[in-house]
Amino acid sequence: MKALLTEMLPDDRLKKEWNKWLRHSDPRIAFEAFKLASAYLFGKPVQAVAGEEMAAPIKIDISAIPTRHVKANE
Secondary structure, three states, rough: HHHHHHHHHOOHHHHHHHHHHHOOOHHHHHHHHHHHHHHHHHHOOOOOOOOOOOOOOOOOOOOOOOOOOOOOEE
């Protein structure tokens, strides 16, 4: 997919598209383009997950997993 998009949007065309959207006459569209461009440049801001209280860690018991592989016809 990346190769296809790179072929369809070479650097010069991609620059023109970003310029078009970032300078759009509708400020809402320009701002959305700005937010998207910022996310690509710097990554999306991390959002903390709010919970009521800290939960105890989940314990996983893997002792029942066989330690050697068994062939299907054994």
